[in-house]
Every structure is written in C-alpha cells, then in structure tokens.
Amino acid sequence: MAVTLGIYYITPWLRWDRGPHAPDQAVLIDMANRRFYFFFVEIWPQEFIYIAGLLVMAGVGLFLITSVVGRAWCGYTCPQTVWTDLFLVIERFFEGDRNARIRLDKEPWTGSKIAKKLAKHATWLVIAVATGGAWIFYFADAPTLAYNFATGQAPFIAYATVAVLTATTYVFGGIMREQVCIYMCPWPRIQAAMLDENSLVVTYNDWRGEPRMRGQKKAKAQGLLPGDCVDCNACVAVCPTGIDIRDGQQLECITCALCIDACDAVMDKVGHERGLISYATLADYNHNMRVAMGGENSGAIDPSNVRDQNGNFVDAIRGFKWREMLRLRTIIYTAAWAAIGIALLIALGTRDRLEVNVLHDRNPVFTTLSDGSIRNGYTVKILNMVAEPRTITLTLDGLPGAVMAINGIDAEPGTSFDIPVEPDKLRPLRVFVSQPRDMVAPGSTPFSFIVEEGEAGETDIYNANFEAPE
Structure with a gap:
C-alpha cells in the first residue's frame, strides 16, 4: 500500500530536465499541447501506437500474473483494494480493531461515538480530496496548478475532476468496499479462463485441516484424531470480502492472503506448521487430498494418512515447486509480453524526431x-x-x-x-x-x-x- 500510494501521490512532483524549451515535469499528460511526457520519452498524438502497445502489455501481463498467482493484482495493487486498505487503516486508528468496532456500532450515540465517527469520515474525505488532487497534477505543472487551485484560479475542469474523484473514492473505498469487487468488477468473471490446475491460488488445505475441532487437547485425550484447524474463524474475520476460504475457491476471493497471515499466526500459537491456508495449486491439492483419503478420490480425510508417528508430514505429501510456473501457458504469455516490449523499445529507440x-x-x-x-x-x-x-x-x-x-x-x-x-x-x-x-x-x-x-x-x-x- 505504501509503495503504490507513494507512486501515485509523488510522481507528479518529480522533475526531469528536458532543456529550456520543454516542461520539466517527469510525468505529464499535456492535453493543451497534445504531448505525453514520461521521463526521457516524449509521445506525440500520431505516436499513440506506443501507448496502445503499453496497454496491450498491461493486458498480457495481467493474464500472465493471473495464470501464475491468481488474482494477485486484485489483492495487492488494484486501486480499489489499495484505497480500501488505506481507509481501513484510518478506521482502525479511530475506532479500534474489528471487535472494538462491532461494540462501538452497538453502543448508543454518545459524544465519544459521534467524535470518532466524524473524525473517521473527515479523514476519509481529506484522503479522497487528495486523491482527486493528485490526479489533476498529472495534466499540468503540479506546483503551478496547486497554487492556482488553492487560490481559485484553476480551470473549472480541475475542480470538477477533483469533485468527481473525491466522491468516487469516498464511496467506493469507504462505503462500498468489497461490494465493488463482488458486483461491479468484471475481472472475477473472467479470471477462471486464466487459471489452470498449476496456478497458485489461496487454498485451505483440507487434507491437513480436517476434521476441524476446538479444544484439540481434550479431543486427543478422548482418542480422537483432529486436523490442524482449530475452527477459530480468524480467516473469516480478516477476509475483506467476507467469505470463508475453507469452503474452497470462490468468485469473491481477491487473493489478498490476509487469511494466510491470520491462520499462520494461530498455527504459531498452537504449535503447528504454518501453511494450513497457503498458496497452492489445484494439482498439488488434489494429490494431497488423495493421500489424506488413503488413495481414494472421495471419502473421509484421515489425519493419520498425512503425518507419521513423529508428527511430521509423510513423504507422499507434495508441496509447490517453482518450476511448475514454467509451463506452456506462462511461457507463451511471457514470450508475447517480452516480444511486445522489445518491439516497442526498438521502435522508440529508432524513431525519427x-x-x-x-x-x-x-x-x-x-x-x-x-x-x-x-x-x-x-x-x-x-x-x-x-x-x-x-x-x-x-x-x-x-x-x-x-x-x-x-x-x-x-x-x-x-x-x-x-x-x-x-x-x-x-x-x-x-x-x-x-x-x-x-x-x-x-x-x-x-x-x-x-x-x-x-x-x-x-x-x-x-x-x-x-x-x-x-
């Protein structure tokens, strides 16, 4: 979040010396003079093919990332996710953690509760305004526009743009949150075509977690053999889209991996290996499920098939190997992405001025x-x-x-x-x-x-x- 927000807010203020006859803003979309500046690169309107090439590279790159690690874009770098995370940081700062926020919402409207709510929403609005303000700085000299904007001398379109982006950022990041990902974003419906049995996705490993039980010491004393899952629901509590990853892959999962972090923390406390929830491929998951079921394709999971007498995983259990990323689909995507990039670089380096x-x-x-x-x-x-x-x-x-x-x-x-x-x-x-x-x-x-x-x-x-x- 810090990296992506830093890039967005800081980039318009970076300088790049192009001589006395050109603007010195490193990244500038100069609509008035029909130019696009990106550090040492200058694009004229008739050279829009370079922008088109970058968009094609972005699309192919998204296909490549999804085929390798699922919706990692959604979970880590999508603007909706980034700003939602930022708003959640503000919410936790003023209202406390999840349990504290639940208690606060149930309390009557006191002065303290009103103050906390007002402070949270006021900070959200400040962030939303800053978001719209940063966007307009990409289209004009940032220091000049900032002064004109503050003194009321900026063009009307600048104020209108900030107003629209302020509203959308506040509503999407603060109010709607995961609803945007679930109901408005088309990518969850498309991503299935990008995945295969060797794609890494966030997975609850039933083969070692089931049967899930609380009070595992008592269960073992009674002769029961529980799985590693202690049914604490920490994975559900931290999920930004409100799903239970233990139910398997779901459209709403944005691959943010918060459930992995939460589960690993619990596994550390109870003395089990990390990775009950982890990035795993469908091929490895299915193999390990067959091991847990005693070689059958269906039936009950038996924890004794997963671990030996010393409590270690049996040799038949298979983990992810990085070479699984090198398969025909990812090689084709990588080759296409690299070929487009190389072609653009050659064309950019040899173009006439x-x-x-x-x-x-x-x-x-x-x-x-x-x-x-x-x-x-x-x-x-x-x-x-x-x-x-x-x-x-x-x-x-x-x-x-x-x-x-x-x-x-x-x-x-x-x-x-x-x-x-x-x-x-x-x-x-x-x-x-x-x-x-x-x-x-x-x-x-x-x-x-x-x-x-x-x-x-x-x-x-x-x-x-x-x-x-x-």
Missing part, C-alpha cells in the same frame, strides 16, 4: 495560371519533435520543371527552402507547386516533399501527387 505531413487542396484540385502552367496547393506540416529550435530544409523532388512558393516566406519560387521551426512544435505551411504547361503530364503525377536537418542527419519523405487536366 523529424516528420512531414502533406494535405492536398480538395477544391480546386488544380489551377491553370495565366501563362498556362498548372498549380497545385498543399498544406505542409513540418514536425520538429525535439526540444530545441532547428532549421529544416524543405525540398521538392521528382516533378520536372516544377517550383514551389510558400506563403509568408519572402523568396523567389524554387525547389528548396530553409524553414525555421520552433522547439517541439509543428509548423504548418501553405505551399503552392507550379509546373510549366509543356512539362505537365495528364492526370496524377507522383512526386516527393523531402525535409532534412543537417546536424542530426534526419530525413523524412512524403510522397504526394500533382494533379493536372486529363
């Missing part, structure tokens, strides 16, 4: 000038995708006898122009290409606009068409 896009005028497609030459109009957009000013050479190539003229540039028509472009900016140009009548080919003739930057040696080419009468 200079681009040209051209749009041909639609109406009119061409114009006949007084001397008989044919002229076409184009909107040429030069993208300088580095955080420093550059002079870009725009060249016309592949159209015999043609010259171009550019609005706003006071120079004679020619085939090449030097265009200054501001740092990290797009410069649109209105370009008119003319070709003498005697050199015009009927219909559509392909040619190229070439942009070059000498110092970095970057070049980009756009293949356009020159339209003329048939």
